[in-house]
Amino acid sequence: MERRLAAILAADIVGYSRLMEADEADTLARLKSTRENLIDPKIAAHKGRIVKLMGDGALIEFSSVVDAVGCAVEIQRTMAECNAELPKEKQLEFRIGVNLGDVIVEGQDIYGDGVNVAARLEGLAEPGGVLISGTAFDQVERKLDFEFEFLGEQKLKNIEKPIRLYRVGPRARAASGTAPAKRKRYIEWRRPAVAATALILIAGGVALWKVVGDGSGPPVEVASKARMVLPLPDKPSIAVLPFTNMSDEAGQETFTDGMTDDLITDLSKVSGLFVIARNSTFAYRGKPVKISQVAEELGVRYVLEGERTASRRAGASQRTAHRCPHRRACVGGQVRWKRR
Numbered sequence: 001m002e003r004r005l006a007a008i009l010a011a012d013i014v015g016y017s018r019l020m021e022a023d024e025a026d027t028l029a030r031l032k033s034t035r036e037n038l039i040d041p042k043i044a045a046h047k048g049r050i051v052k053l054m055g056d057g058a059l060i061e062f063s064s065v066v067d068a069v070g071c072a073v074e075i076q077r078t079m080a081e082c083n084a085e086l087p088k089e090k091q092l093e094f095r096i097g098v099n100l101g102d103v104i105v106e107g108q109d110i111y112g113d114g115v116n117v118a119a120r121l122e123g124l125a126e127p128g129g130v131l132i133s134g135t136a137f138d139q140v141e142r143k144l145d146f147e148f149e150f151l152g153e154q155k156l157k158n159i160e161k162p163i164r165l166y167r168v169g170p171r172a173r174a175a176s177g178t179a180p181a182k183r184k185r186y187i188e189w190r191r192p193a194v195a196a197t198a199l200i201l202i203a204g205g206v207a208l209w210k211v212v213g214d215g216s217g218p219p220v221e222v223a224s225k226a227r228m229v230l231p232l233p234d235k236p237s238i239a240v241l242p243f244t245n246m247s248d249e250a251g252q253e254t255f256t257d258g259m260t261d262d263l264i265t266d267l268s269k270v271s272g273l274f275v276i277a278r279n280s281t282f283a284y285r286g287k288p289v290k291i292s293q294v295a296e297e298l299g300v301r302y303v304l305e306g307e308r309t310a311s312r313r314a315g316a317s318q319r320t321a322h323r324c325p326h327r328r329a330c331v332g333g334q335v336r337w338k339r340r
Contacts (some may be wrong), residue, residue, distance in 0.1 A: 097121025
């Protein structure tokens, strides 16, 4: 049995079944053209090897993780440029995951945990986005001029140990409409406020994890261990849902999302806390889900949700308020922390 260390890129097409149902012949023709004219040349330029092509995706091996991540970013940038000229229903969007790990070689095929992790990352990636593992990040952090956002550790299906997740940031993401310099200033400007928020939550951790609520307010949504999709981590676990923008000003969604992102990132730095990655929690955006359902699907004890409201008064600076509604779910049905 041959083993080797390899960088693995896994990619799939977002909404492939929908595209095929709408127009099978056109979808297959456009996909073939995209692969031959756009994707394959980039793989070759980065010295990659196509291991296999599935109907809606591909598995590609690289000897260098720098090449693998660079290729992933170039593919997403190219696809974004092509999609900009197409109506939404005709766009081809990819999710890409990259991992550096040990693989088992059998003929021209590869398999093993190294491949499995890449496939799981691809499933968690955003449309037009690139998600990489901690092992990949450790090798490319100082070698590629991209922004990398730490999303915390996450337990992946059929993978024994939690995996560190990193999203390749706005300067490299295909779908980002924010210029690099502007985005960088935005992050730096808001970081102190978000860090302070995180510290308040962390400092109040005893209340979050230890204090039982007074029973007032709506009934608690009880999450069941028996229905947990993933086993509960040994340490306290939390999922931060996308904050709802209740501002009376338009165009504040990006700011609100940024607050959620930074809160997740800052909480993820707390060694005694297991925080669900942004990719998983943002899948619930705008959906009327039960908090207990979220807890069971993500395998956490606590779920945090919040709202951002802002108003502008004549002759005064903007006033921003953040509210965390008291709706909570926890294993066993006890409200541990609430605030209005």
